[in-house]
Amino acid sequence: MQLINEPKFPIVEIFESLQGEGANTGMPSIFVRFGKCNLACPWCDTNYNQFEQWSLSQILQKVRSFSVKNIIITGGEPTIQVGIALLLDRLKADGYFLAIETNGLKAIPSQIDYIATSPKAMYAKKYENRCIPFAHEVRIVVDEQDENVQDFCQLIESKIQANGYYLSPCEINGKMNLLQTITHLGLLNQRQNKPKWQLSIQTHKLIGIE
Numbered sequence: 001m002q003l004i005n006e007p008k009f010p011i012v013e014i015f016e017s018l019q020g021e022g023a024n025t026g027m028p029s030i031f032v033r034f035g036k037c038n039l040a041c042p043w044c045d046t047n048y049n050q051f052e053q054w055s056l057s058q059i060l061q062k063v064r065s066f067s068v069k070n071i072i073i074t075g076g077e078p079t080i081q082v083g084i085a086l087l088l089d090r091l092k093a094d095g096y097f098l099a100i101e102t103n104g105l106k107a108i109p110s111q112i113d114y115i116a117t118s119p120k121a122m123y124a125k126k127y128e129n130r131c132i133p134f135a136h137e138v139r140i141v142v143d144e145q146d147e148n149v150q151d152f153c154q155l156i157e158s159k160i161q162a163n164g165y166y167l168s169p170c171e172i173n174g175k176m177n178l179l180q181t182i183t184h185l186g187l188l189n190q191r192q193n194k195p196k197w198q199l200s201i202q203t204h205k206l207i208g209i210e
């Protein structure tokens with residue numbers, strides 16, 4: 001049943017898959033992908049402007065059609081969604097573990113249990129100005145054009161306290177800049193007396209799952 005004043009959210013897709021990247025790679029998860037973003041990365045892999053308005057109950061019904069209890073709230077950018085606290089309250093009440101994938105510029109809703117953030121080097125000025133202070137994991141995508149990614153990684157280390165820091169290749173038209181990524185990774189870790197940075201690959205793209 002659809003209530004008249006039910007909140008609606010811009011949704012690109014909701015699907016079940018395995019977490020493809022980062023510390024929780026392989027974890028069976030429901031992905032709730034929101035539309036809209038407060039950044040515009042040229043290599044973005046998501047059509048975040050191609051969304052449909054879903055009501056709260058439509059989202060809950062879809063999520064409940066899957067059996068796993070881990071939800072990854074992604075986008076687009078989930079932290080800019082109007083009224084998201086209400087949706088997250090309902091999901092928490094259903095007992096879901098809530099992880100988020102965010103660019104890290106805006107505050108994280110309190111209902112979130114696990115924070116993965118991917119700060120974007122081309123917007124370094126914004127991160128210098130203000131960003132989230134903590135994440136469970138930081139994943140920085142190595143932009144092919146960016147020779148200074150290591151400096152950005154060090155800036156983010158000073159800004160965002162995290163349990164794990166990852167460098168990730170950028171995928172464009174099915175190709176990943178893996179050599180460039182591991183080269184930066186080695187040099188970045190060499191700069192430090194205690195190496196912190198690890199590799200994260202978008203494995204779902206390599207194996208052709210969603």
Ligand SMILES: Nc1nc2[nH]cc(C(=O)O)c2c(=O)[nH]1
Pocket residue numbers: 017018019020021031074075101204209210
């Ligand atoms: N399998 C899979 N894992 C993912 N981890 C983060 C994703 C994202 O698009 O935010 C993603 C995605 O789109 N698919």
Ligand code: SF4
Pocket residue numbers: 037038039040041043044045046048075076077103120
């Ligand atoms: S922050 Fe993420 S969703 Fe937004 S444009 Fe950049 S890559 Fe795409």
Ligand SMILES: [Mg+2]
Pocket residue numbers: 045046
């Ligand atoms: Mg993705």
